[in-house]
Amino acid sequence: MEENVASISKVTQDVKEYYTDNWTKIANCYELDSDGIPLDSAWYRRKIYNKYLSLFRPESVIDIGCGGGQTVLDALNLGLDVKGYEPISDLVDFGRNKLVDANYDSAFIQLGDASVLESVSESSVDSVALLSVIPHIPIEDWAELHSQIYKVLKSSGTAIIAYRNELFDLFTANRFTVEFFMNNFFTNNHYSNTHRVKLQTELGLMIPNYDKPDKNFTESQDKRFGQLNRPKCNPLTINRYLATFGFEIEGTYFCNFHSKLPLMIPNELTDKFIKHNLELDLSESWQGNFMASMFLVVVSKP
Numbered sequence: 248m249e250e251n252v253a254s255i256s257k258v259t260q261d262v263k264e265y266y267t268d269n270w271t272k273i274a275n276c277y278e279l280d281s282d283g284i285p286l287d288s289a290w291y292r293r294k295i296y297n298k299y300l301s302l303f304r305p306e307s308v309i310d311i312g313c314g315g316g317q318t319v320l321d322a323l324n325l326g327l328d329v330k331g332y333e334p335i336s337d338l339v340d341f342g343r344n345k346l347v348d349a350n351y352d353s354a355f356i357q358l359g360d361a362s363v364l365e366s367v368s369e370s371s372v373d374s375v376a377l378l379s380v381i382p383h384i385p386i387e388d389w390a391e392l393h394s395q396i397y398k399v400l401k402s403s404g405t406a407i408i409a410y411r412n413e414l415f416d417l418f419t420a421n422r423f424t425v426e427f428f429m430n431n432f433f434t435n436n437h438y439s440n441t442h443r444v445k446l447q448t449e450l451g452l453m454i455p456n457y458d459k460p461d462k463n464f465t466e467s468q469d470k471r472f473g474q475l476n477r478p479k480c481n482p483l484t485i486n487r488y489l490a491t492f493g494f495e496i497e498g499t500y501f502c503n504f505h506s507k508l509p510l511m512i513p514n515e516l517t518d519k520f521i522k523h524n525l526e527l528d529l530s531e532s533w534q535g536n537f538m539a540s541m542f543l544v545v546v547s548k549p
Contacts, residue, residue, distance in 0.1 A: 259383070259385060259476075261471070261474070261475060262383045262475055263334065263335070264471075265469065265471050265472060265475060266334075266335050266338075267335055267336075267337065268469065269467075269469055270335050270337040270338050270341070271337075272287075273314050273315060273335075273338060274314065274315035274337075274338055274341045274342075275315070276289040276290070276314070276315070277289060277290050277293060277317055282519075282520075284519050284520065284523050285523070288502055288503040288526070288541070289314075289379070291502040291503070291526040291527075291530070292378055292379070292409060292502050292503075292541070292543065293317065293318060293321070293378075295407075295500045295502060295530060295543055296318055296321070296376065296378055296407060296543075297321055298500075299405075299407050299545055300321065300322060300325055300327070301325075303374065303405050303545075304325075305327065305372075305373035305374035305404070305405065306327060306328060306373050307327070307328040307329070307371075307372045307373045307374065308322050308327055308328070308329040308330070308372070308373065308374040308375070308376060309329075309330050309332070309363070309364070309367065309372055309374070309375045309376070309399070310322065310329055310330070310331040310332070310376045310378075311332050311360065311361050311363070311364075311375065311376065311377045311380050312332070312333060312334070312360065312361075312377060312378065312379050312380040313331035313332060313333050313342060313356060314333060314338055314342070314379070315338055315341045315342050315345065316331060316333075316338075316341065316342020316343070316345045316346060316356050317342075317345070318331070318376065318378060319331035319342065319346065319355055319356055320345060320346060320349055320351070323346070323349075323351050323355065324349075329355060330355060330357065331355060331356040331357070332356075332357055332358070332359035332360060332363050333356065333357075333358065333359070333360075334358065334359065334360040336358060339356055339357070339358050342356040343356050360380075361377070361380060361384060361392055361395075364392070364395040364396065364398075364399055365395060367395075367399040368399070369398050369399065370398075370399070370400065370401050370402065370404075371399055371401065372399050372400060372401065372404065373400070373401055373404045373405070374400075374404060374405050374406065374407070375396050375399065375400060375404075375406040375407075376406070376407050376408075377396075377406070377407070377408045377409065378407070378409050378543070379409060380408075380409070381408055381409060381410055382409070382410065382411045382477040382478065382479075383475065383477060385476070386478045389478075390492075393489070393492045393494075394492055396408075396492075397492045397493050397494060397548055400548040401548070402548060402549070403547060403548065403549070404547065404548050405497065405545055405546065405547045405548075406494075406545070406546050407543055407544070407545050407546075408543065408544055408546065409541055409542070409543045410479070410480040410482075410485065410541070410542055410543075410544065411477055411478065411479040411480065411540065411541060412479065412480070412481075412482055412501070412536070412539055412540050412541055412542050413427070413479035413480055413481045414481060414482060414483065414536050414537055415505075415537060415538070415539065415540040416479075417537055418505070418508065418537045418538055419508060419509050419510070420454055420456060420508050420510065421454065421456040421457065421459050421460060421508075421509065421510055422456070422457050422458055422459060422460065422462070424454055424457075425447065425450045425451065425454055425457045428446075428450055429443065429446070429447055429450075433446050433447075456510050459510060460509075460510075461473075480542075482499055482501075482535075482536055482542045482544075483536065485499075485544060489544070489546055493548065493549070494546035494547065494548065495546065495547050495549060496544060496545070496546055497545040497546060497547050498531070498544070498545040499531070499542055499543070499544050499545075500530045500531060500535075500542065500543045500544075500545075501529065501530050501531070501532070501535025501536070501538075501539035501541070501542045501543075502526060502530060502539055502541050502542070502543065503526075503539055503540045503541040504522055504525035504526050504529065504535070504538050504539045505522070505538055505539070505540070506518045506521035506522045506525060525538065
């Protein structure tokens with residue numbers, strides 16, 4: 248594997264280690280179960296991405312964090328000029344083999360991460376895709392990264408970017424709901440520390456599960472995933488943030504829906520079919536602001 252394609256400085260070591268150890272799950276994240284239901288919510292994210300490609304028809308695409316290469320293959324099958332970058336070498340190898348099996352040049356996928364944008368010429372590409380990247384970029388690097396995306400896009404070019412949904416915490420009725428209230432409504436600017444402690448105690452009485460789940464809870468078998476620092480964004484205010492870089496929002500799409508509150512008694516068979524239909528029917532609905540834990544924004548450069 249050639250290591251001189253791009254630096255991987257924007258990938259923190261803990262993220263890199265987790266995805267290196269779990270690369271096979273990422274590579275196969277678009278598979279279906281025996282009932283034809285996606286095994287991973289990445290399937291719905293890919294569906295939104297393909298809708299985006301069909302609507303905007305960019306001639307050239309930079310796909311950052313392309314995983315096992317399926318989204319690169321999707322763009323190639325549409326006749327687009329695409330370059331995929333992935334920082335995990337096992338995924339790069341997997342994706343390259345996928346392209347070769349489909350009779351494409353393996354060089355459409357290279358080793359690299361978001362830092363490759365630093366070497367891309369200004370106003371040179373039609374589209375940039377970050378479908379599972381931003382949540383794993385340190386928040387102190389966000390401003391630089393969004394500025395770089397804006398820089399490389401042509402006039403009227405577009406980007407599709409996925410974010411974690413902060414408003415989903417209001418739907419969970421657990422410790423994350425309490426944290427959302429404390430961080431967004433009962434702030435130190437308006438309440439004394441003593442008053443905040445009292446409010447948090449009262450919220451705990453109103454929301455019996457305020458101490459659940461564990462702060463680092465994850466359904467992943469590898470519990471390190473819950474310890475990764477993955478910032479969240481508010482889909483109702485993301486437009487103001489993106490406008491500071493010059494972007495205009497063309498559309499917002501939601502994915503990773505939950506059929507009911509996470510701590511409610513699960514019914515795996517019923518829940519998965521309801522979730523599937525929510526994903527298919529509500530990706531552009533206002534309910535996604537609260538029921539979906541991820542959202543994708545399509546932005547344009549005027």
